[in-house]
Each structure stands twice: as C-alpha cells, then as structure tokens.
Amino acid sequence: MSFAKVAEYQKRGAVHFHAVIRIDGPTGGDTPPPPWATADLLTDAIRTATAKARVDGPTIDGRTHTFTFGRQLDVRTIRSADFNDGQELTERAVAAYIAKYATKGAETATGALDRPLKFAAELAHLDISDHARRLIRTAWTLGARKSLEHLRLRAWAHMLGFRGHFSTKSRRYSTTLGALRDARAEWHRAQATPTTTDPRTNTTYVLAHWVFAGTGLSSTEAWLAETLEPALGTEGEPTRG
Numbered sequence: 582m583s584f585a586k587v588a589e590y591q592k593r594g595a596v597h598f599h600a601v602i603r604i605d606g607p608t609g610g611d612t613p614p615p616p617w618a619t620a621d622l623l624t625d626a627i628r629t630a631t632a633k634a635r636v637d638g639p640t641i642d643g644r645t646h647t648f649t650f651g652r653q654l655d656v657r658t659i660r661s662a663d664f665n666d667g668q669e670l671t672e673r674a675v676a677a678y679i680a681k682y683a684t685k686g687a688e689t690a691t692g693a694l695d696r697p698l699k700f701a702a703e704l705a706h707l708d709i710s711d712h713a714r715r716l717i718r719t720a721w722t723l724g725a726r727k728s729l730e731h732l733r734l735r736a737w738a739h740m741l742g743f744r745g746h747f748s749t750k751s752r753r754y755s756t757t758l759g760a761l762r763d764a765r766a767e768w769h770r771a772q773a774t775p776t777t778t779d780p781r782t783n784t785t786y787v788l789a790h791w792v793f794a795g796t797g798l799s800s801t802e803a804w805l806a807e808t809l810e811p812a813l814g815t816e817g818e819p820t821r822g
Contacts, residue, residue, distance in 0.1 A: 583610065585750035594716045594741050595651070601659070602627060609753045620658045627656055639729055694739035716741045 586600035604623055606612025631650045638646035694707070694717070701721050704714050720742035724734030737744040 583751035583754040585748075585754050587748045588743070588745060590741070590743075594712070596743050596745075597653075603754075605753070610755070624656050624658065628654065639732065641723070641726075641729070697736060697739050713741075 582602065583605055584600050584602040586598050589597045589599060591597055602623065603610075604614040604618040606614050631654055634650055636648040638648050640646070694709070698704070698717070698721065701718065704718060707714070709717075717738050720734045720738040723729055723742075724732070724736075724738065732742075733744065734742050
C-alpha cells in the first residue's frame with residue numbers, strides 16, 4: 582500500500598485531506614498488484630480504516646479530546662484507459678489535481694496569515710476576517726496553557742493551530758523528496774557556473790575562482806557619513822564662551 586496526500590483548508594478553518602492511494606505489487610509501483618487486490622477491496626479498506634482511526638488528544642478543562650476523521654468521505658477510483666473507454670486519467674492529471682490543493686494555504690482559504698505572530702496585539706491591526714481572527718486568537722490563548730505547551734500552538738496560530746505538513750507520501754510511492762532536493766541543488770549549481778565553449782577546440786572553460794574586490798557604503802552608511810561631515814570639519818576649533 583502506498584499513498585500521496587495534501588492538506589486543504591476549508592473556509593470554516595477545518596482541514597481536509599486529499600490522497601491518492603494504491604496497492605502495488607511485491608516490488609513496488611513497477612509491478613502490478615495481485616488479482617485479489619481490486620479497486621473495490623481498496624475502497625472498502627479505506628472506508629473501514631477511516632471509521633476506526635482514533636488519535637488521543639489533550640485534556641482541556643477536565644475534558645479529554647479524541648481526534649477522528651469527519652463524516653465527509655469521498656472515495657473515487659482512478660481508472661486507466663483500459664477501464665474508462667479510452668479516457669485515460671494520466672499521472673500528470675493526478676499530479677495537477679494534487680498540486681491544486683498544495684497551493685491552497687490557510688491564507689487563501691480563510692483569509693488568515695502567511696507568517697507567525699509575535700504578539701497577540703497584532704491581530705487588531707490585521708486585515709483578516711472576524712472568523713479567522715477568532716480561530717487565531719483561540720490557538721494563541723490555548724498555547725499559553727502549561728498542559729498544552731507541547732503542541733506549540735502559538736508558533737502555529739497563524740496556521741489556525743495546524744502544524745502538520747501540507748504534503749506527505751509513502752517513500753516508495755514515487756521518487757523521494759530527498760532526491761528532488763538533490764536534483765534542484767544540482768540544477769542550481771549548474772546554472773550558477775558560467776561556462777564558455779570555444780567552437781574551434783570544443784573546449785569548455787569554467788570560471789571557478791573569484792576575488793573579493795570590496796563593497797561601497799549602504800544607503801544608511803552614506804547618510805550617516807554626510808551628516809557627520811560638518812562636525813568633522815570643525816574638529817579642533819576653539820570653543821567660544
């Protein structure tokens with residue numbers, strides 16, 4: 582079993598999860614699943630697991646909270662061209678579907694913030710909805726309680742208290758995030774290395790040595806230097822009583 586999922590903020594501030602779940606063969610996604618691993622079986626397993634999932638939450642004012650999935654559960658089968666009259670739902674289309682929700686943060690869905698708060702007083706001057714303001718203030722207030730400090734609610738109040746990753750996946754669902762980071766870093770290194778090619782010799786020259794020549798004054802430093810010039814020009818003059 583492997584999956585990839587993203588979190589989506591609803592207007593009311595709740596978080597929905599959108600996931601692509603599949604059953605792989607014995608060596609992963611490059612082999613088909615066994616005949617008994619049907620789409621109907623996977624759908625039934627998802628519904629059963631969702632109904633039974635429980636996570637113990639904190640105790641607030643003597644009341645113990647438990648987190649479960651909500652009642653809204655929509656399971657749809659992704660079928661290839663062999664099962665959908667030639668209308669194939671490609672991997673690119675699935676990636677676009679996931680990306681749509683990956684780019685929908687709390688600030689776009691609820692009108693909340695895209696940065697952490699430093700002080701609760703900031704809320705009074707922010708251009709956000711009253712609903713978002715109440716959610717953020719509640720997370721901030723609860724974050725002051727000693728029994729809830731491990732939740733770090735104040736650090737995540739701008740995200741309405743949700744501190745989970747917006748996207749997670751099984752390691753073998755596709756390429757790893759580490760491999761993607763390495764590929765991006767390699768690409769940036771290649772772009773940052775200036776190269777020139779001599780068409781006569783097919784030799785590539787790489788400029789890899791740089792010497793620091795110096796730097797000028799910043800705008801603030803230049804202003805400070807100008808304001809000090811008159812004082813420096815009168816240095817050493819006698820004072821008059």
